[in-house]
Amino acid sequence: MWETAKMALEKALPESPITVEVPRAEHHKGLISCQVACPVHTDARGYVRAIAEGDFERAYLIARGPNPFASICGRVCGAPCELSCRRGKIPRTDDDSYFITPDRPIAIRALKRFVCESYGAEARPSTEILAALRGQEPTVAGDAEEMAFLLRHTVQGSFTPAKDERVAIIGSGPAGLSAAHDLALLGFKPVVFELEPVAAGMLAVGVPEYRLPRELIQREVAVIEALGVEIHCHTRIGRDISFKSLREQFAAVLITVGAKRPRALGLPGEAGPGVYGGVDFLRAVALGESLPLGSDIVVIGGGNVAYDVARTVVRQAAYDAARTAARLSGTRRVRLVSLETLEEMPADTVEIIEGDEEGIERVSGWGPIAIQRNQAGQVAGIEIKRCLRVYDEQRRFSPQFDDQDLQLLDCDTVLIAAGQATDLSFLEDGGADVEQFRPGWPKLDPVTLMTTAKGVFVAGDLAHGPRLLIDAVASGKKAARSIYQHVTGHMLHPETLMSFVRLDHYRRERGYERIRRVELPALEAEERLKNPQATVEKCLGEEAAVREASRCLDCGVTPVFDGSRCILCGGCVDVCPTLCLKIVSLSSLNPSQELTALVQSQLGESADWQDNSAILKDEDRCIRCALCVDRCPADAIAMERVTFRTDWRTA
């Protein structure tokens, strides 16, 4: 009779009652942790399973549906989905010969890249992609409901489009362009103003080319333009056009200028030649501008941006050496100084390993005190002191140093990659009512993203501080919905729809539980340095991608138990390879209010807790193998697929 229940107190003493969670709809939604973790709620499980089934175009459409930057995300997304992937979290079992524990998450980002390379902006012109997304071509397998799910963009239901009202967007980063994408779909004429010669914000002038090819950026942006989005590059608001005039001429203004100013550290000797912001350096390289670097370079910072800077310097050095024989003798040294020790560094492990391979020297656990300059004013070195701790007990940034443990690193250039700041100077003309809670950071309504100035919205890094590209995408889409409501007066309401479908022919791939995570193919260090622009990470081949996808535990599928059929034979418990099922007496359970309600609804008010039993299921361990279904002689267990999506509906 029992529904599945999660055993929350795994290590409870036998005599103490076991506390269980009675699963509700929300519980089932939470099981699909990859989809929940993605800021735009991409159904990662859905596209990974589609890849496992060889249905690659469908996989692409699932990935692209809610995310106008799917191809770029396939290359560089910070992938919160992978961090939450349950395959990487299954507790160790006693018998590791059957199931690999601890295991690693599915390579979701690399799988996204795999399908985008065949069906995304990399492979098809904008018209074809938009046609496929709109469902004008019979490219998708599945029923009509599923099509609607794949093709929903921004709004469902009795939707009244905007009437071509113009919306100004300042900044063409992922937040601005995602907002423009959705505003175009909502019936607006979005006009994007970008000060740089190229669109896409930090993706184009921050993320180095060896991680993200420039042509791919242009192609993904072209799909957004094909929706009718106007992008004006070389146009700085505050210089070429005033903020005031935008407010006068447009129905709404969205500010998505990011945080592209490097944050200074305020060190003695910092101001002057030879010290640059890391993001300024990356921008200069991306745009082919020259920035005079010396031959002995120190990068300050321990995160991914610091690695982007250091690895780009290494590539510049390799490039210069190849180009100019005279430079060969002055081979550059690149050192990366971080407050954090190696174990604490926030940079991704792959960055640290590949950085090591490329010759970056780490000076971990040290903080800068001062930059020394010679009499000519050139950088001569940097003084550093040992860092005793970076964070306090509450995990707040609060570095402490050993003032006695100092060293001087000789160097001629310092690149600082220790955070970014904003530049809102354009507000001086016409933006006095955009209040700031701290200089550079506008006050905003967290629900609508509207600032204190009516009709002026913010999104992206400017709204929530520097985060991931996919956070900027989510925030841009949210701003688009708010602008729609503000301009048209039609309200949009979120509606989460859940479906539960019994799977009578559920089968898993043979041996899927023992497959190890694929190692992502990458260029050798020597090749990387010979060809500084070459993309380091390679795409998975079809066989590797299908195999990797088959590792997905398909968390949305779950065994459900029909207590009226169960004969308590214990077969399901015996056969379960991860020991996630238990049969216990009802009396051993903590009679919480919700459990009592469930028991009474099934067995009546006078249920005998001594004489009845429950099957408990530990969700963390279940690998959806369905062996319990096969074993059950009473046909009391079935596999059920849960899916959810949130639609935005007009009233």
Ligand SMILES: Cc1cc2nc3c(=O)[nH]c(=O)nc-3n(C[C@H](O)[C@H](O)[C@H](O)COP(=O)(O)OP(=O)(O)OC[C@H]3O[C@@H](n4cnc5c(N)ncnc54)[C@H](O)[C@@H]3O)c2cc1C
């Ligand atoms: C070096 C670097 C590497 C990164 N790598 C990754 C990664 O691998 N994965 C990941 O998920 N995230 C990464 N990020 C984070 C990600 O790039 C950002 O979170 C994201 O770009 C923020 O988007 P946004 O649209 O808010 O701002 P931005 O991308 O910063 O775009 C803002 C745009 O506004 C323009 N602008 C500013 N002022 C004006 C003005 N007055 N007039 C007109 N235009 C203006 C700017 O030129 C810029 O193009 C990285 C960030 C950096 C700095």
